[in-house]
Amino acid sequence: MSILGQPLGVQLLAEIWECDQGILNDVKAIEEIMVNAARKADAEIREVVFHRFEPQGVSGVVVISESHLTIHTWPELAYAAVDIFTCGDRVDPWVALESITQELNAEDANVMEISRGMKNLKRLRKNK
Amino acid sequence: MSILGQPLGVQLLAEIWECDQGILNDVKAIEEIMVNAARKADAEIREVVFHRFEPQGVSGVVVISESHLTIHTWPELAYAAVDIFTCGDRVDPWVALESITQELNAEDANVMEISRGMKNLKRLRKNK
Numbered sequence: 001m002s003i004l005g006q007p008l009g010v011q012l013l014a015e016i017w018e019c020d021q022g023i024l025n026d027v028k029a030i031e032e033i034m035v036n037a038a039r040k041a042d043a044e045i046r047e048v049v050f051h052r053f054e055p056q057g058v059s060g061v062v063v064i065s066e067s068h069l070t071i072h073t074w075p076e077l078a079y080a081a082v083d084i085f086t087c088g089d090r091v092d093p094w095v096a097l098e099s100i101t102q103e104l105n106a107e108d109a110n111v112m113e114i115s116r117g118m119k120n121l122k123r124l125r126k127n128k
Numbered sequence: 129m130s131i132l133g134q135p136l137g138v139q140l141l142a143e144i145w146e147c148d149q150g151i152l153n154d155v156k157a158i159e160e161i162m163v164n165a166a167r168k169a170d171a172e173i174r175e176v177v178f179h180r181f182e183p184q185g186v187s188g189v190v191v192i193s194e195s196h197l198t199i200h201t202w203p204e205l206a207y208a209a210v211d212i213f214t215c216g217d218r219v220d221p222w223v224a225l226e227s228i229t230q231e232l233n234a235e236d237a238n239v240m241e242i243s244r245g246m247k248n249l250k251r252l253r254k255n256k
Contacts, residue, residue, distance in 0.1 A: 008202060009209065013139070013242065049175045051191055058194065061189045063179055067200050068189065072213070074136060074245065081137065081244045083211070085200070114141065114240070116209045117202065 008117025009067055009087040012097055016080040018107035025075040025091065027052035031060055033103040034069050037096040038062050043069075043086070066091045071100075081103060136245025137195055137215040140225055144208040146235035153203040155180035159188055161231040162197055165224040166190045171197075171214070194219045199228075208232060213244065 023029050031050040038045050043064040050060035056076060062069040067085035074080070082100055084093040101109055151157050159178040166173050171192040178188035184204060190197040195213035202208070210228055212221040229237055 005198070008207070010201070010207075011141070013244070015246070046179050046187070047177045047189075049177050049189065049191060052172050053193070059174070059191055061175075061177065061191060061196065061198075063177060063187055063189060065181065067187065067209075068198055070189075070196055070213075072137070072195050072215070077136075077245070079136070079189065081195075081213070081246055083213075085198075085209070085211075087200070112242070116141070117143065117205070117207055 007115035009085055009115075010093055011083060011085040011114045011116050012079075012093045013114065014082040014084070014097055014100075015110045016101060016104060016117045017078060017109065018083055019078050019080055019104040019121045021075045021078050022077065023104055024073040024080060025052075025056050025058065027058045027060075030071060030073065033100055034060055034062050034071055036103070037084075037099040038064055038069055041086070041091045041093065041096040043091045043096070064091070069096060073123075080106075081128045091121045135243035137213055137243075139211060139213040139242045139244050140221045140223055141240045141242065142210040142212070142225055143238045144229055144232060144234045145206060145208055145237065147206050147208055149203045149206050149234040151232055152201040152206065152208060153180075153184050153186065155186045155188075158186045158199060158201065161228055162188055162190050162199055164231070165191055165212075165227040166197055168218045168227045169214075169221065169224040171219045171224070174187075195215075197224060203245070208234075
């Protein structure tokens, strides 16, 4: 495969709908779900930061050696915006996402998978 | 405008190339650049977490009331992967991104702008 087909990382942008609204508003539960997802994907956890907003909603980040997992929840819409960004081949972001959708009792989700750090043509020619 | 055209948030995925390699490997400098960008965009900062990797590279997150800013750097490639996710109309993610690219002395960048939390048709009909 060309170097153009070997990005530095892969990022999932997940739009998760029809989640359990109680869970989405529970900062402890959301933190556990995100940390658990990182562990299931065998990511190396570096930092964990979660925050609950008033009157509702949770934001949080798990920084991993392989990049990050983030979540922002809108309990009133039963919606969560989840990103999973992983570098290298060892950690599969889809394993983490499957765990998160299950634990949120989500009934609907749309996901984009985006390659990050594509070495572009200019760079490719420079490095020859 | 239809409710379909009113997402909950906007996310910039920035591929930033040809940055200053010394800055990319300096965790204190990167933290300052990201916090400064959040401030310039008038975001409300909630949590700041940065981490330096061996032998090189920095990862970090600024959690803001309006969502988050993240960065992952590859000093050896003069590359940084930056995300800026903002909710609501008050904070302009492009102001933050402009500040970051300037302070990294970046000479090349590609950006995707993605709408998050599009209320889909099913939800639209349910709420009628």
